[in-house]
Amino acid sequence: MPSPSNALPIVVLLSGQGSNLQAIIDAAAQQALPIEIKAVISNRADAYGLVRAEQAGIATAVLDHKRFANRQQYDHTLRELIDDYQPGLVVLAGFMRILSDQFVEHYLGRMINIHPSLLPKHKGLHTHQRAIEAGDKEHGASVHFVTPALDSGPIILQESTEILGNDTAESLAERVHAIEHRIYPEAIRRFACGEIHFSANPEKA
Numbered sequence: 001m002p003s004p005s006n007a008l009p010i011v012v013l014l015s016g017q018g019s020n021l022q023a024i025i026d027a028a029a030q031q032a033l034p035i036e037i038k039a040v041i042s043n044r045a046d047a048y049g050l051v052r053a054e055q056a057g058i059a060t061a062v063l064d065h066k067r068f069a070n071r072q073q074y075d076h077t078l079r080e081l082i083d084d085y086q087p088g089l090v091v092l093a094g095f096m097r098i099l100s101d102q103f104v105e106h107y108l109g110r111m112i113n114i115h116p117s118l119l120p121k122h123k124g125l126h127t128h129q130r131a132i133e134a135g136d137k138e139h140g141a142s143v144h145f146v147t148p149a150l151d152s153g154p155i156i157l158q159e160s161t162e163i164l165g166n167d168t169a170e171s172l173a174e175r176v177h178a179i180e181h182r183i184y185p186e187a188i189r190r191f192a193c194g195e196i197h198f199s200a201n202p203e204k205a
């Protein structure tokens with residue numbers, strides 16, 4: 001399907017399943033998003049997200065971090081690869097890499113991430129289990145601009161779900177994933193339509 005002429009070029013980075021990528025592809029196909037996904041890049045050759053991209057006719061690339069001596073070299077090559085596509089937005093969709101400060105600064109204000117918690121709660125990994133163990137009443141997902149401090153950039157969009165008495169990390173993850181699939185395309189739409197901009201002020205985008 002042709003993209004609208006004013007489509008925002010985006011590049012998606014991922015390492016795994018790519019269900020968020022799929023939600024973005026589907027929203028774009030329904031013309032709900034004025035974007036063109038130029039490429040999907042993974043650090044893992046076995047990421048199923050690459051298959052989803054290929055099925056949608058999107059260019060893919062694999063840049064295996066194990067082939068690089070250090071994070072700086074990897075990030076430098078990744079940046080060159082991304083910039084070949086001249087994206088207006090870089091979308092992290094389950095990209096399981098810590099990014100160097102220089103890399104983040106290069107894309108400041110035009111790189112976003114989705115995180116499975118109600119930030120600033122539960123930064124990092126194993127968020128569903130941690131929310132249950134903390135006795136939280138609610139949990140959810142957040143889309144935020146990426147800044148050098150992990151999972152700490154200005155929040156663009158959040159949605160919550162109640163934590164039920166019989167929830168396990170798995171049952172909670174399932175509901176949070178469904179939230180992610182709604183709010184990530186919506187956050188991208190808002191960015192692409194110029195409704196939100198990065199502000200160096202913490203808390204709100």
Ligand code: GRF
Pocket residue numbers: 014016017018019020021049093094095114115116180
């Ligand atoms: C999601 O839970 C997202 O919040 C986190 O990584 C996971 C990616 O899932 N950053 P998928 O690969 O999009 O299914």
